[in-house]
Amino acid sequence: MRNVIVGQSGGPTAVINASLAGVFTMAKKCGADKVYGMRNGIQGLLAGQYVELDGILKSDREIELLKKTPASFLGSCRFKLPDFEKDKETYEKIFATLKELEIAAFIYIGGNDSMDTIRKLADYAELTGSDIKFVGAPKTIDNDLAQTDHTPGFGSAAKYVATAVREAIRDEVVYSTQKTIYVVEVMGRNAGWLTAATALSRGQGCPGPDLIYLPESDFDMADFDARIEALLQKKNNLLIAVSEGIHDSKGTFICEYAAADKAVDAFGHKQMGGTAAFLASYCEKFKAKTRAIELSTLQRSAAHIASLTDVNEAFASGGAAVKAALEGKNGLMACFDRLSDEPYVCTISLKDVHQIANDERCVPKEWITEGGTDVSEDFIRYARPLIIGESYPLMVDGIPAHLVLED
Amino acid sequence: MRNVIVGQSGGPTAVINASLAGVFTMAKKCGADKVYGMRNGIQGLLAGQYVELDGILKSDREIELLKKTPASFLGSCRFKLPDFEKDKETYEKIFATLKELEIAAFIYIGGNDSMDTIRKLADYAELTGSDIKFVGAPKTIDNDLAQTDHTPGFGSAAKYVATAVREAIRDEVVYSTQKTIYVVEVMGRNAGWLTAATALSRGQGCPGPDLIYLPESDFDMADFDARIEALLQKKNNLLIAVSEGIHDSKGTFICEYAAADKAVDAFGHKQMGGTAAFLASYCEKFKAKTRAIELSTLQRSAAHIASLTDVNEAFASGGAAVKAALEGKNGLMACFDRLSDEPYVCTISLKDVHQIANDERCVPKEWITEGGTDVSEDFIRYARPLIIGESYPLMVDGIPAHLVLED
Numbered sequence: 001m002r003n004v005i006v007g008q009s010g011g012p013t014a015v016i017n018a019s020l021a022g023v024f025t026m027a028k029k030c031g032a033d034k035v036y037g038m039r040n041g042i043q044g045l046l047a048g049q050y051v052e053l054d055g056i057l058k059s060d061r062e063i064e065l066l067k068k069t070p071a072s073f074l075g076s077c078r079f080k081l082p083d084f085e086k087d088k089e090t091y092e093k094i095f096a097t098l099k100e101l102e103i104a105a106f107i108y109i110g111g112n113d114s115m116d117t118i119r120k121l122a123d124y125a126e127l128t129g130s131d132i133k134f135v136g137a138p139k140t141i142d143n144d145l146a147q148t149d150h151t152p153g154f155g156s157a158a159k160y161v162a163t164a165v166r167e168a169i170r171d172e173v174v175y176s177t178q179k180t181i182y183v184v185e186v187m188g189r190n191a192g193w194l195t196a197a198t199a200l201s202r203g204q205g206c207p208g209p210d211l212i213y214l215p216e217s218d219f220d221m222a223d224f225d226a227r228i229e230a231l232l233q234k235k236n237n238l239l240i241a242v243s244e245g246i247h248d249s250k251g252t253f254i255c256e257y258a259a260a261d262k263a264v265d266a267f268g269h270k271q272m273g274g275t276a277a278f279l280a281s282y283c284e285k286f287k288a289k290t291r292a293i294e295l296s297t298l299q300r301s302a303a304h305i306a307s308l309t310d311v312n313e314a315f316a317s318g319g320a321a322v323k324a325a326l327e328g329k330n331g332l333m334a335c336f337d338r339l340s341d342e343p344y345v346c347t348i349s350l351k352d353v354h355q356i357a358n359d360e361r362c363v364p365k366e367w368i369t370e371g372g373t374d375v376s377e378d379f380i381r382y383a384r385p386l387i388i389g390e391s392y393p394l395m396v397d398g399i400p401a402h403l404v405l406e407d
Numbered sequence: 408m409r410n411v412i413v414g415q416s417g418g419p420t421a422v423i424n425a426s427l428a429g430v431f432t433m434a435k436k437c438g439a440d441k442v443y444g445m446r447n448g449i450q451g452l453l454a455g456q457y458v459e460l461d462g463i464l465k466s467d468r469e470i471e472l473l474k475k476t477p478a479s480f481l482g483s484c485r486f487k488l489p490d491f492e493k494d495k496e497t498y499e500k501i502f503a504t505l506k507e508l509e510i511a512a513f514i515y516i517g518g519n520d521s522m523d524t525i526r527k528l529a530d531y532a533e534l535t536g537s538d539i540k541f542v543g544a545p546k547t548i549d550n551d552l553a554q555t556d557h558t559p560g561f562g563s564a565a566k567y568v569a570t571a572v573r574e575a576i577r578d579e580v581v582y583s584t585q586k587t588i589y590v591v592e593v594m595g596r597n598a599g600w601l602t603a604a605t606a607l608s609r610g611q612g613c614p615g616p617d618l619i620y621l622p623e624s625d626f627d628m629a630d631f632d633a634r635i636e637a638l639l640q641k642k643n644n645l646l647i648a649v650s651e652g653i654h655d656s657k658g659t660f661i662c663e664y665a666a667a668d669k670a671v672d673a674f675g676h677k678q679m680g681g682t683a684a685f686l687a688s689y690c691e692k693f694k695a696k697t698r699a700i701e702l703s704t705l706q707r708s709a710a711h712i713a714s715l716t717d718v719n720e721a722f723a724s725g726g727a728a729v730k731a732a733l734e735g736k737n738g739l740m741a742c743f744d745r746l747s748d749e750p751y752v753c754t755i756s757l758k759d760v761h762q763i764a765n766d767e768r769c770v771p772k773e774w775i776t777e778g779g780t781d782v783s784e785d786f787i788r789y790a791r792p793l794i795i796g797e798s799y800p801l802m803v804d805g806i807p808a809h810l811v812l813e814d
Contacts, residue, residue, distance in 0.1 A: 008581075012577070012578045012581055040581075040582075040583065040584055043584065044584075069577065070574055070577050070578065071574075071577040071578045071580075071581050072581040075580070075581050075582075075583050075584075076581040076582060077582070077584065078582075159805055159806065162805070162806045163711050163806045163807055164705055166806055166807065166809070167477055167478075167704075167705070167708040167709060167710065167711065167807075168704055168705070168708065170419070170476065170477050170478040170708055170809060170811075171419045171477065171478045171704040171707065171708040172704070173478075173482070174415075174419055174447075174478050174479040174482050174483040175447075175482075175483060175484070175485075176447065176482050177447055177450065177451075177482075177484065182704075200804075200805070200806065201806065203803075203804060204803055204804075204808045204809060204811070205809060205810075205811030205813075206809070206811070277684070291703070291704070292703075293701075293703045293704060293705070294700075294701060294703075296698070296699075296700045296701075297574075297575055297578040297579075297589075297698070297700060298571055298574070298575070298700070298705070300578065301574040301575065301577055301578040302574060303574065304570050304574065304712055305711055305712070307805065384804060384805065387804075387805035387806065388804075388805045389805070390799075390802060392797075392799070395797060396610075396611055397607075397610060397611075397791060397794075397795075398566055398569070398607070398714065398791065398794035398795045398796070399566065399569045399570045399573055399607065399608065399794065400570060400573065400574075401611045402573070402577060402611060402612060402613065403612075404577075404611070404612030404613070406612075
């Protein structure tokens with residue numbers, strides 16, 4: 001019984017498949033017989049949907065292509081595992097399937113909610129004396145997991161966001177004779193890491209965003225007005241970066257001022273969006289030409305400009321997770337520990353998933369400056385190494401080739 | 408008197424500066440003494456704003472960096488030159504400045520409106536016996552200039568659009584267990600070339616867009632409904648590509664159904680936008696999770712994934728334009744003549760700008776298929792060669808470096 005099963009969960013990133021490639025490669029190196037992939041995470045597993053990865057990742061070529069393919073190769077889900085006290089049946093079903101497949105190690109690549117799944121399954125295994133081991137590999141563009149210096153997916157999204165903002169500023173300033181305001185909306189419900197990454201666009205002649213609003217600070221419309229007025233006295237072309245999750249001191253999301261009713265997802269998270277559109281429209285009062293730019297799914301799936309550091313770290317963390325599980329460790333997540341910013345040195349350690357699941361790590365208050373409208377050099381020193389290096393796609397017919405799982 | 412002056416006008420592209428680099432390099436090769444750049448096109452020239460490029464493009468390094476910098480290095484304008492019968496003064500002012508700068512060749516890099524400027528200035532020069540020569544270099548992501556096989560800027564925008572759509576589809580299908588509809592909005596007011604380029608995402612396991620709507624066809628809501636219904640019977644995840652300029656048979660823009668009053672620019676063009684947002688919202692009635700993705704300025708300024716073919720052709724067309732002008736030719740534009748799709752062979756010839764200015768070249772009706780919801784293989788054969796080859800940016804600190812003109 002040396003089989004491995006791996007699943008991917010939550011929102012896409014550019015490198016979640018590099019983690020998968022790392023799990024597969026290390027599992028085989030550690031002597032795993034078969035490596036199974038859950039289709040659509042735990043939800044697919046519950047429906048008996050899985051594939052044998054050995055038949056798919058046949059050579060180095062497929063593994064390299066997988067590393068450069070964005071968004072979950074195996075499909076994803078947003079499925080909240082019930083507490084086992086409340087729904088033992090679901091657990092029995094999962095464990096019966098794992099037993100049938102002779103699974104020794106169960107690896108889940110995902111964010112907070114996925115680590116909650118690992119925590120529950122690991123606890124249930126301990127409780128029932130199962131010898132199946134459950135270990136998580138981190139993944140989220142939001143960079144909001146606790147106990148780890150950063151998360152795979154963030155570096156590539158940050159590289160895209162910084163590049164897109166620098167290119168947008170180049171685009172905007174061509175009409176330097178007229179007043180313009182571009183509002184760029186970045187993903188991040190509660191944690192502003194990715195919005196902060198717009199500051200990485202600065203340098204090499206690029207001024208970067210004029211204002212950066214993170215959800216960690218309360219957004220104040222009167223202060224916003226005053227700052228825009230003052231900036232327009234000095235320059236014609238403004239670019240403002242906002243997190244989708246910015247809110248005022250009453251806790252009302254700014255996008256809610258545009259749209260009253262918004263859906264919630266399976267985890268009860270409010271669906272965001274429309275913040276930039278609302279603010280761009282609002283800014284028309286400054287007699288400027290305004291434009292809302294939502295980076296949308298482009299920021300999380302832009303494997304074409306992935307960070308090589310991020311790709312390599314995702315691969316390594318997947319490998320570390322499965323190695324730990326096959327060594328008999330349970331209820332852990334592979335975490336990054338930074339030894340130094342410059343030169344950038346990072347190691348991986350396995351940490352208790354109970355300290356990670358359902359926690360959320362936000363941008364430290366002391367890294368947010370200018371009355372909540374910018375980030376400090378400390379943030380830049382932290383984020384810069386994560387976007388370094390190129391993972392050029394394999395281009396076929398002029399665009400990036402991906403590895404796609406057939407139905 | 409062997410000086411050259413060059414200007415850039417209209418909207419940004421990823422390669423408009425490659426054209427500028429071509430003008431500069433060829434001008435020097437042809438023995439030009441000084442090469443001036445107008446700040447913000449003809450509008451800047453009228454205000455006496457220009458720079459000496461010789462002092463800025465000092466070495467091959469600056470020229471290479473310029474070729475990889477998106478959006479007009481010199482700044483742009485949207486300035487419609489009045490007819491000389493109506494406003495002789497403006498012409499006298501322009502020609503006085505050109506005389507003062509000892510200009511032999513005036514090169515304008517731009518689209519339709521810019522070629523209108525070249526036409527008027529060339530005619531005025533002929534009329535008044537001036538020996539200054541006026542030649543245009545084509546530029547527009549819209550690919551809508553007459554008399555040329557294609558325009559620099561289109562290939563890179565098409566490469567970005569095809570890549571973004573392929574990545575968006577990867578992103579979307581991870582939730583294959585739920586119905587989703589992504590609506591991707593592409594620039595193009597009257598010409599659907601760039602929206603059609605979303606079809607280039609097909610292949611290598613990518614199905615491409617399920618529906619592609621160009622402004623060349625009338626959009627019919629009832630037909631749209633029926634097609635979505637039928638598609639959702641077969642698959643859960645749909646991606647629909649729409650041009651910002653799609654309209655119904657009455658000529659009403661689809662985005663106008665969302666927003667009643669929209670501004671017009673200096674040329675009387677209606678400002679577009681919001682088509683995807685409107686349709687995504689509309690599609691909620693299909694009980695699908697919907698998402699609007701506006702590619703916005705990202706598509707025209709994404710030099711980080713520029714087509715090498717496009718960069719090289721932009722450079723060559725700039726060179727051909729200035730060479731022609733310095734050889735005494737007047738009132739022309741550098742045009743591409745395609746000899747073969749495969750192998751792709753294209754030459755450049757100089758054509759009468761009177762046949763180009765104020766004309767508009769749309770996607771041929773016979774290339775639009777499936778009742779106005781797709782494009783043919785003829786389009787693919789036409790567009791594919793234009794997106795081939797990589798022009799990797801010079802990466803500094805993890806993001807693309809640009810050459811920036813200081814104030």
